[in-house]
Amino acid sequence: MKKYMNESMDPCEDFYEFACGNWKKYHSIPADRTSYDTFEMLRENLDVVLRNLLSEPIDEEENYLLNSTLYNKTTKAAVKAKFFYKSCMNEERLKQRAEKPLIKLLNELGGWPIIQPDWDDTNFDLEKLMADLKLFNNDILITEWIGPDIINSKNYIIQIDQTTLGLPGRSYFLDASYSKYLDAYKAFILSVATILGAPMTEAVQDVNDLITFETKLANIMIPSENRRNVTDLYLKTSIGALRNYFPQFDWVHYFSIILGKEVDLEEPVACYCMDYLYKLFDILKHTPPRTITNYLVWRFVRHRTNNLDNRFLMAKQRFYYVLFGREQSPPRWQFCVSQVNSNMGMALGSLFVKKYFDENSKNDASTLEMTKRLQEAFRQILKENKWLGDHTKDYARKKIDKMNLKIGYPDFLLNIDELGKKYYDVDAHPDYFFENTLSILRHLTKIEQMKIGRLFDQYGNLQQWWKEESIYNFHQRAKCMIDQYNSYIIPDVDTYMDGFITQGENIADNGGLKQAFKAYEMWLRNNPGADETLPGINLTGRQLFFLNFAQVWCGKQRIDTVKSRLKVAVHSPGIFRVIGTLSNSEDFARVYNCPLDSAMNPSEKCSL
Template sequence: MYFTKMKNKYYSQNARIIQYLKFFYLLIISQNTSEEKLTAHRSFQSGFLSNHTIDDYYNSSLDATTKTKYFFHSCMDQTKIRERGSAPLLQLLEELGGWPILGNDWKESEFDIVWLMAQLRLFNNDILVSEWVGPDLKNSEEYIIHIDQTTLGLPSREYFTNPHNYKYIEAYRTFIVTVATLLGASKDTVYEDTDDLIKFETRIAEIMTSHEDRKHLERIYLRTTIGALAHYFPQLDWIRYFSMVLGKTMTLEDPIACFCTAYLHRLVDLLSNTDPRIVANYLLWRFIRHRTNNLDERFLLAKQRFYYILFGKEKPPTRWQFCIQQTNANMGMALGKLFVEKYFDEQSKKDTLEMTIQLQEAFQEILSENTWIDPSTKDYALMKLKNIDLKIGYPDFITNVTELNRRYIDVEIHPDYFFENTLSILKHLTRYEQRKVGKEANRTLWGTSPAIVNAYYSRNKNQIMFPAGILQPPFYHKHFPKALNFGGIGVVIGHEITHGFDDKGRLFDQNGNLDYWWKEPSVLEFHTRAQCMIDQYGAYMLPEVNARVNGYLTQGENIADNGGLKQSFRAYQRWLKNHPDADETLPGINLTGRQLFFLNFAQIWCGIQRPESAKTRLQTAVHSPGIFRVLGTLSNSLYFAEEYNCPAESPMNPAFKCILW
């Protein structure tokens, strides 16, 4: 999916934020014994036992932070989760028509694929087809429906299509069988059903368009209507599907952005030739797989065994860490309020803003020096640069109790029912998206919670976002020498600025619209320089797994790394010129400020990864491994070679360097 789902670039630093999140553990475990809680508890419990829903009994009058604490409590109460076992999931599966793999009473005549797909989407699941509401690529002021090809139960389509990944398929099969057996499936039939399910998912993987074939975004984007979709793919009732998903009656004229016409052609043919029982098993499995997080230790152990094969994770996080992660993922804005109140220094916001202005000036300087770009394209690039929208720290609404409470007004949370609490939030996310349909796009919205170690650039908004969580060591500290801050958060700022001008970002104008504003000679020169980086990084071999980096898959991030380093170093040099008396040294380290700049850049990518995780990332991640983010970028830097006196034509100072921005 484009523009709405963003990968975590700074995952290696998230361990740092765990130290801060311990605060939440201590804060949230303090019990609230108010009469409001006790009354809600009794009514909710009696309602659940008599087969009523949360909405029948539990009101939404609690404030958002109290709901956050209740959510955390429900996750931490393993005794209650253990007592309830698989009952909450089994009850929900029954309401969804039953999971065929669990018994022989499933009736094919009652299977309604459109209804089931829609119900699962209402729980924020994308299965068979990914669907979301967001700004149109060619009119970023308008929210419209988007659809794309699906995600899979393994990290990428290659896990299903490459015979060398057989062990991952076997681990996946064991995971499905174990979960199904825990839910009551018969051992006489569970293996056959699971084999059929995996064969079907393998067929889905085979009909998906490869990453390489999707590289030209402007070619796969198609603005059409629901009516046209219904005309070309009549096997699915699209009007009914979108009406259920979006909570309103849709019409044939409603616009839709489609990125997967070739996939849809093959999908409807596959569905027409697949036993409905297999399709139903697959749809519900993809939903069940994520709900194992909300069940007892038996299901978490099954997932852990699967993740050990897939990622090399030897043990799961401690329960409190798991519950903090779940709380941040589900109640991120409310939890973010607590985080910024305790840990966010407004000085960091001011410093980041000042550094961003300095980085933009450095990029403007680099842009003016580049001789390979024609004057017209330069003018448009400068206009886009000056029009970048900056978001730092957190959205203002989280400090306003009324506004924050309104954000979660439809979320029903009870301190004892972790499973239902998660479902309530999933339905809330869907309703939040439903309200956007047909409205003008809101550029002030934040796409992430504050307590996240990450930074983002949105092509469709021409917007940069720096959550509060990343404005901490080793990226930034107000008492650091400027060398460390420019080598840390400064490079991150430059990285995000450069994303506006990488292989995909350059396709969008200053307003976030897909627009062809480059002159052809400059496009050809861009591709030549980008190919240099594709070849450079594609030659790197990760020795732990004896596999090469995918230079094409990682090109956008490699372009951003190289551009960000150059911009930030130039900005730092200018700062030094304006502060000649600044002490830019560190005690006990015999390095200049300029050398410390590059040292901290390398420091932020220090990390250890397991071989299994490294192998997975090489196949799926858009970022190069940390070691090559350092070596590749620094070996292209004339400034680094000069400051560290690297011999000419040495590995870190090759005669030919790949330089784009």
């Protein structure tokens, strides 16, 4: 802790510099990273542990179950995870197979016009193509998922919304100052297409048409700052009603493919994007099938470059260098660990828990005590609150009482049969990384769609349990925080933060710190003789509490990465997670004896 501190800085003037001022002297951003911070350091150590687990020998019996096709007969999820890792690490096999697995799949999907100048649109089927790509867990043009109805959460229903773009945000397509990123995006598409055999002249025109189409999509998407109030977006409708609203799209065909069954016209749908859909179908009406297909397939192909040979990874790296400033790709083993962790996290988690997690610690008395103190601290904060009405407080207390404590890991991770059921339809073979990934993607989509109609608990319904006065007070206080964070200028890019997009997480940071410190104070009262100081650091236990909070956020980002997150990231940069939160904290100001109206103790604070 001490070596990262800049003790020459007055903590009441800039606590981030006081806590993290020397951090950059000891750490630089690795060439294969877009940022580097405390979390990345922990992740590095964890990745090494996970690599060792995945590299452990597979039982001879499990190897014997491999057959001559793409599949294996094992039911053990952890073994499948090891096969998946092994297939990712088999670079020689990837080189041998080259683009063949992707070409085979593209042909099954109806082809990719950009690599087929003679592509015929006679059999173009928009709904089928979108649905087929969704089966591989790709949401393109429309995001579809199964989730609890926010008005009546006892049932899971179909939900649809506007989707994401191929670049981090709308600005990349609409703001001329982002032109270098758009040019790099075009070059990336063209590189992948030419590797797959696209003739250059025709491909350039196809890419230009594709970008024009995606720019139109960016233009009709509702910005995130206008989507904060979910009740304003929510419309409870049905498949039949959607068919009446948008008869140009065969919703029955689309949902039947995704759900794997014939759908009823009365099937409920929660729609969050009616205005977007009206504009989307107008764009589609005036866009040639070739361009639409090129775009849909590209959005799928882009992510499949991860599962092919080094030519595709190099094309991606050139793009990432411009987009994020990343100087090189991560080591292959680290990439493969990430692939397993993101796609088969529970299976990998079971290996970790068995080897490193003490089962008794799951029910450790001190851990349980800490979580219960946090709950009690929240109750105290609620009791002391002056701006919430009594009715709203009563409902908030009921929500606290219904909270479930989730500590350690779910029990099924240690149950081979139960865990195996989670991955029952996942096929894995050490020679077929591409097909293994497709199998997992199909599995993830299937699991998602099987949730439809599932019962949920009775306490998650969206209802207006806040009284109007409390709502008004909340918005006034939230506006204070929005204005506060809007005033911060991000170092290196000389650009103001977006306090609106980040308001939810800023509120959470402020409230979480207040709650944690109150819980710590409760512990100190019950342990009056505890020595909470550290040798070599002349700070009290309470002061160390805030120092530790701040040093969690020590780190740095590449400039292009900062720019990419400006209008899409819901978290503030680390420096303002420290300065913004602590400058609102009466506890911090008291513990560090900060004079009133010093930088870290303004007389006007934002509090929720």
